[in-house]
Amino acid sequence: MAVHTGxxxxxxxxxxxxxxxxxxxxxPIFAARAHGARLTDADGREYIDFxxxxxxxxxxxxxxxVVEAIAQQAAELIHACFPVAAYEPYLEVCRMxxxxxxxxxxxxxxxxxxxxxxxENAVKIARYHTGRPAVITFDRxxxxxxxxxxxLTSKLVYKRGMGPFAPEIYRAPAPYPYRGIDTADALEALDxxxxxxxxxxxxxxxxxxxxxxxxxxxVMPAEFxxxxxxxxxxxGILYIDDEVQAGMGRTGKFFRWENFGARPDIITMAKGLxxxxxxxxxxxxxxxxxxxxxxxxxxxxxNPIACAAGVATVSTIIEQNLLENAAQMGDYWGxxxxxxxEKYAFIDSPRGLGLMRAVNVKNDxxxxxxxxxxxxxxxxxxxxxxxxxxxxxxxxTTADIDEAAGLLDQTLAEVAEQANA
Numbered sequence: 001m002a003v004h005t006g007x008x009x010x011x012x013x014x015x016x017x018x019x020x021x022x023x024x025x026x027x028p029i030f031a032a033r034a035h036g037a038r039l040t041d042a043d044g045r046e047y048i049d050f051x052x053x054x055x056x057x058x059x060x061x062x063x064x065x066v067v068e069a070i071a072q073q074a075a076e077l078i079h080a081c082f083p084v085a086a087y088e089p090y091l092e093v094c095r096m097x098x099x100x101x102x103x104x105x106x107x108x109x110x111x112x113x114x115x116x117x118x119x120e121n122a123v124k125i126a127r128y129h130t131g132r133p134a135v136i137t138f139d140r141x142x143x144x145x146x147x148x149x150x151x152l153t154s155k156l157v158y159k160r161g162m163g164p165f166a167p168e169i170y171r172a173p174a175p176y177p178y179r180g181i182d183t184a185d186a187l188e189a190l191d192x193x194x195x196x197x198x199x200x201x202x203x204x205x206x207x208x209x210x211x212x213x214x215x216x217x218x219v220m221p222a223e224f225x226x227x228x229x230x231x232x233x234x235x236g237i238l239y240i241d242d243e244v245q246a247g248m249g250r251t252g253k254f255f256r257w258e259n260f261g262a263r264p265d266i267i268t269m270a271k272g273l274x275x276x277x278x279x280x281x282x283x284x285x286x287x288x289x290x291x292x293x294x295x296x297x298x299x300x301x302x303n304p305i306a307c308a309a310g311v312a313t314v315s316t317i318i319e320q321n322l323l324e325n326a327a328q329m330g331d332y333w334g335x336x337x338x339x340x341x342e343k344y345a346f347i348d349s350p351r352g353l354g355l356m357r358a359v360n361v362k363n364d365x366x367x368x369x370x371x372x373x374x375x376x377x378x379x380x381x382x383x384x385x386x387x388x389x390x391x392x393x394x395x396x397t398t399a400d401i402d403e404a405a406g407l408l409d410q411t412l413a414e415v416a417e418q419a420n421a
Contacts, residue, residue, distance in 0.1 A: 051390075274313055
């Protein structure tokens with residue numbers, strides 16, 4: 001029985017204000033239905049969706065193969081709890097992820113509920129494997145909002161007043177060209193940290209997003225990741241690659257680290273793995289598959305429906321050549337953003353890879369742009385008032401991008417006019 005009954009946005013807003021806890025971010029619209037790159041709100045207004053459920057909807061809304069897989073699995077097995085009664089969809093997701101990750105050596109996966117949980121388990125494994133307590137994370141990194149993940153996360157806005165945090169977390173600078181921090185600066189700072197702040201012999205792991213999500217879609221340079229990996233090898237530290245937002249084809253590769261030639265010891269993923277059904281995963285190599293049965297535990301992790309959706313999602317990405325499309329459409333969209341940044345003085349620094357793109361916005365105007373774009377039928381997302389981020393589905397066409405670019409151009413022109421009024 002469906003719970004949405006055609007209620008208007010005004011009525012839904014009153015219901016939300018009455019019953020939803022205030023800590024949940026306030027969405028600008030109420031979604032009623034969606035398909036592909038289009039979303040329709042409760043009042044019947046259609047939008048082209050360049051927010052993508054914040055990196056989740058890599059296949060767009062209601063992809064046929066995923067919808068069919070969910071329905072078929074729901075008719076056969078909804079839940080059993082994998083440690084109680086195992087089932088094939090879980091095994092198939094693990095097989096697919098293990099086979100997709102490049103490199104030699106036997107790889108294995110564990111399925112959980114979210115990206116934050118994948119991160120927590122990755123750090124747990126690293127500490128167990130090394131017998132060391134310390135973890136190094138990086139400025140502007142985001143790894144989730146559970147206690148350990150929030151401790152790793154950089155931005156104060158996600159953690160103010162919520163301490164005490166997990167101990168033995170050390171934060172190092174990451175390359176950030178928009179503030180003059182390059183690879184050499186960041187690696188030099190890490191080397192100094194090993195001398196002045198934390199003994200590398202006590203460090204279990206480093207964790208890094210190859211493209212920082214909440215950090216403004218900052219692309220980590222290949223030479224930085226290679227230098228980081230070399231230091232990990234030197235000191236016996238595990239390298240955790242957080243692919244929760246950049247993975248599953250978002251950048252034109254299944255995993256962003258494939259471009260670097262610096263193989264991680266553990267990979268975390270979630271968001272785009274199952275077409276919108278909650279699931280997380282952690283991929284390990286043979287030397288980190290050390291736990292005994294029962295050391296991992298989760299009731300819902302790798303739920304049959306989520307696994308069926310995951311199999312359909314990965315299969316669709318492969319069968320429809322969406323990696324190639326993400327790379328091509330990403331370059332096309334990136335060109336549009338560069339042109340707009342040259343046209344409007346208050347946006348600059350277009351960046352990203354594939355269909356993971358962002359621009360800086362001066363004077364904290366990003367929320368104003370997001371709201372104005374919404375009025376024109378373009379759904380965007382902003383980071384901290386200073387960055388517009390765009391993570392549309394990998395199924396985009398040039399026609400979709402032309403339409404979105406036109407709407408964004410119209411939006412920016414009106415914002416510029418208002419600013420100059």
